[in-house]
Amino acid sequence: MKKTDLLVIGGSAGGILSAMTARKVYGDIDITIIRDTEKVMVPCGIPYIYGTLHDTNKNVIPDAGINEAKINLMVDKVVKIDRAEKTVITESNETVAYKKLIIATGSLPIVPTFIPGHDLENIYGVLKNQNYLDRLLEKVQAANNVTVIGGGFIGVEFAEQIRLLGKNVTLIELADACLWQAFDKSFTDDIEASMKENGIKLMTGTKVTKFIGTKAVEAVEVEGGEQIPTDLVILGLGVKPNAELAKNAGITTNSKGAIIVDQYTRTNDPDIFAVGDCAMKSCFFTGQDVPVLLASTAAMEAKIAGSNAFQLRLVRANKGTISAFSTKIFGKTVAAAGITESKANNEGFATMIGEFSTLDRHPGSLPGAQKTTIKLMFSKCSGVILGAQISGGEGVAEMINVLSLAIQKGATATELNTMQVATHPLVTASPIAYPVNAAAMNAIATNCKHLNEGLVI
Amino acid sequence: MKKTDLLVIGGSAGGILSAMTARKVYGDIDITIIRDTEKVMVPCGIPYIYGTLHDTNKNVIPDAGINEAKINLMVDKVVKIDRAEKTVITESNETVAYKKLIIATGSLPIVPTFIPGHDLENIYGVLKNQNYLDRLLEKVQAANNVTVIGGGFIGVEFAEQIRLLGKNVTLIELADACLWQAFDKSFTDDIEASMKENGIKLMTGTKVTKFIGTKAVEAVEVEGGEQIPTDLVILGLGVKPNAELAKNAGITTNSKGAIIVDQYTRTNDPDIFAVGDCAMKSCFFTGQDVPVLLASTAAMEAKIAGSNAFQLRLVRANKGTISAFSTKIFGKTVAAAGITESKANNEGFATMIGEFSTLDRHPGSLPGAQKTTIKLMFSKCSGVILGAQISGGEGVAEMINVLSLAIQKGATATELNTMQVATHPLVTASPIAYPVNAAAMNAIATNCKHLNEGLVI
Incomplete structure (x- = not known):
């Protein structure tokens, strides 16, 4: 029987990053990943096999990181988790004993x-x-x-x-x-x-x-x-959580079949964690179940699991899923974070909206200039940001991460209006028209008008 | 004699944005900009006239925004501010009375x-x-x-x-x-x-x-x-503040010749504000004078001045200059925000550093992949971010703004390690290796080792 300190089931984003984080945080412990395929596909890269890469071998997550971190790798399929014995049993009849177990078994297409x-x-x-x-x-x-x-x-x-x-x-x-x-x-x-x-x-x-x-x-x-x-x-x-293995071991799942976890990604078994698509997701704003199964969400949860596996060290609990996305379609990058206006309306939020468009070079005569369009949504009275949508050139893909952090930190429209940014002619919009600042200003302005009543200038 | 509610001296980033912000915040008041040139150069675009645009007319800040906002424009040079009369006098002997005045006269090269x-x-x-x-x-x-x-x-x-x-x-x-x-x-x-x-x-x-x-x-x-x-x-x-006009009117300047302002960009005259290169800059971390004269800094100050000119409305005071920069040199984008390690050492900060390199596409076989290198610096005990430096592809230009906001909001290494990001194969690094997350983890890891002493796994 093999023995390991930390066992991870699953070799995609959630599994890899759980193991690598634990290596950094706990030093010289024994860490093992079991995955059921020889090679692992970059999950979000799969569509690009077909029109861009033309070869699945070009879409492989390299094992270099795992090897450098001296993480044991077993290519096998776990068929049973025995919680009483603290072991797992594989298809090829290996038994592996764990002290802590992280389940990162992902999802299956509907x-x-x-x-x-x-x-x-x-x-x-x-x-x-x-x-x-x-x-x-x-x-x-x-x-x-x-x-x-x-x-x-x-x-x-x-x-x-x-x-x-x-x-x-x-x-x-x-x-x-x-x-x-x-x-x-x-x-x-x-x-x-x-x-x-x-x-x-x-x-x-x-x-x-x-x-x-x-x-x-x-x-x-x-x-x-x-x-x-x-x-x-x-x-x-769409996809559904791949959590049968966990469920069969008596780990609690919700009505959608996702493993129920706390803010530190712990299941009902104190030695078992779950991250990524197989684990439940709740909305950052409402706490309600959200159907957001993204590698980047898995990555965030993996860092929490890997850090806290043996001791609660990374006291950054998972406050919920911000749903930060980006993609590029026929040359235009589109990205979003937080909730949409229609969802906010359905949830009953009073909102204020700021929209803005500008070019992503300044002057706009510089080569490669593309139009950026942004929409920001804030809670009407608190001014706290609820959501962002942006389209334009490739810079949009990182600009959305400014808003994702803004959501995580509860930034207000005023803070985003006056936030300091780096701008440069060749690579960003003008500082006069930086999209995040300008859209936040427009949101504030919609609320300013009545303030002018009675003001003697 | 002309009369205006809000007079702005200077037609570059700070002046334009002061006026446009006031229009949004105060509605239907009379706003005038006086500038001393027919056309205004995009300041940061000036180097690109020489190797890319080959024509100064391609580097002009368009007047469309000013015109649309119905801001009066005078092309003339202010030669005197008469604070007692609340007027300015121009080279062509016009007198303009103001209720509030924003000075945005910029800088001059040394x-x-x-x-x-x-x-x-x-x-x-x-x-x-x-x-x-x-x-x-x-x-x-x-x-x-x-x-x-x-x-x-x-x-x-x-x-x-x-x-x-x-x-x-x-x-x-x-x-x-x-x-x-x-x-x-x-x-x-x-x-x-x-x-x-x-x-x-x-x-x-x-x-x-x-x-x-x-x-x-x-x-x-x-x-x-x-x-x-x-x-x-x-x-x-380098440049020096262009503040003689203000100084001659009895507005207080510091030893470097910059106009002294409070956190709302107000000078010693309650009706006069100053923004941009002509106004003093202090470091976000230490409050000390810093030689950072950037259009993006001017823009932030302009938004504060324009909002607060008649009433303190935008209670986002200027907490100091974060020094967020980016540029692109021979195809590589480099960017920084906050203070450098050498400056932090000089200032006496105890720091922890996290560095990381990865590709900005995933898989790395996708077209256009460039290496991103990041260095993050945190206060060693509080974990609060102090500075960031990044180099790589064009995405770096917006990624630095994630860190600029992180600095403004006092984000910690743990928060940045687990911050949720949008990632996409064609336009960002992998979620397993998102540079901000990974560098923050490496900074934390340098501090984790001793925590493992005595921990029974």
Whole structure:
């Protein structure tokens, strides 16, 4: 029987970073990762295999970090956790004893068993398994008509990448807009316009009723009866926590099947932690369950788990998921953090909004200038930031992290209006028109007008 | 006699933004800007006239914002402020009465009158006047051997831009390193190596003793006697506050000639404010005078002045200058915020340092991946962030603003280690290796080791 101090199940972002953090924080302890694949795919990189990398081997998370940190690596599948014995048992019948265990088993794509024909050939979910993704690569390259179902990030990114190959691409989304969980209408309108301009056939507000075909899929039928000729379907319907292993060991899960954890990522077993997609997520603002399964969220939780595994050391509890996203679609970067205006309205927040557009170079005559558009939302009376949406050039991808930190620290509109920033002609907007400052000012201004009544100037 | 509610003297970043902020905050008042040039140069864009824009007209701050905000614009020079009458008098003998006055008269380049030969022809400081910069453009285009004196931002940027034209460029800096006020040695070494690789002759630790020539400059002599053949000298020796006008009106200035202001940018006259390069700057950490004259600092002060001119509304006082900078030199972006390690040592701070390098795409096989190198510095016992330095691709320019906000909000290493970020394969580092998180972890780790003594795992 092998023995280890800290055992981590799962080799993607959450698992790797849990182990590496524990190495830094606890020094010379014995740490082991068990993962069920020889190589690990960069999860968010998967869409880019298809239109940019053309090879799954170019999308591998390198093992160098694990090796340098002297973390033991076992490629095997854990089939049982024995909490009484504090061991796990693997498919190849190895037993590994742990002192502390971190579960980072991730998620599995939702399979639409409710749609007739779902088991026809050439209908692919987005598993993270390399062999499966290799088969999908062959299918993508051979296909002419690809239908992507689901207009979340994965669906939109797959549609964009496959369209770059010149294939006919149809994207079907049940809701009124793609990416509606992260963006309000003005942003989704803009993203959708760009997808259409680039030749994607976009069907929002559309329900898939049937997959048609004899052996392989030949068409996708939607409500109303229209049939879209299709050689290949890619399903981007979201994911569900992969927590059966934990559940079978008596670890408590919630109604969505996610492992219930406290603010230090601890489960109901004091020696067992859970991080990433397999663990529950709650909203930073409301504490309610949120369907945000992101590698960057997993990474944050992994740092909390790895630091606190043997002693509560990193007294930065997980106060909830901020939902900080970014992506790039046909050359435009879009990003969001916090909640959208429509979600805020549904939750009952009184809000004040500030919007602003400018160029991301100054003067705007400099090469590469792109328009940046930002929307900030604040609590109307406290002025505390609730959400941010930005689109523009690549700088947007880091600008959103300014807002993510602002949310984490409860920054107000006034603080963001007068926050000091670095600006430079070649790489940012003008200091006169820095988007975060300017949008915060516009939000304040909407609230200032009545203050002028009675003011003698 | 003209009358206005709010009068602003100066039409660059500080002046424009003071006026525009007041328009948003106070609604329908009368606002006037007086500036002494027909067109206003983007101040930080000036170096890029020479190697990129090739035309001063491409480096103009547009008047659209002022016009849209219905701000009166007078092109004239204020020669006197009459505080008793609450008027200003201009060169063309106009009198303008104000209720509140914001002085944003900027700075003037330091002229080395202490160096013999300083008044030879073809020795240029960096004034912000368009006609002057047009003459310099002709000189640059005609020159073969250009010597830049001063290795601060302006000097380095001019040297890079003129080198891009294929000219012989020598850069002379008195201190041991270029950009030493913003960066520690590992960063300045890297920047200097890039300048040398790109053909700039770099002379650090070198004192200019004489300009040699009959009518125009022919050589620059340095300590030790070496003479550098030179057709054109560009002086980047720093700037001094342009505050004579204020001083002559009895407004208090400090020993460096800067207008003394309180945290709301108010001078000793309750109706007069001062912002930007003409106003004093104090360090965010120590309160001491700092020589940081940046458009982005002026912008922050302008927002405070514009908001608070008639009533203290924006109760975000200026807590001091964070010194957030960025620039791009031969394709690499470098940025800094807060204080350097060497300055922290001089000030007596006990520090902990975290450094980290990674690629700014994930997987690193994606097109355009560049290495990002980050150094974060924290107060050793409180863990509060003191400074950040980053180099890499263009994303660095916004990533530094995450750290600038972190400084403003007093974020700790633990908070930055676990801060939630948006990451995406095409535009950022991996969530496993996000530079801010990872460098903060490394800083914490340096302090963790002794905690393991006595811990039973």
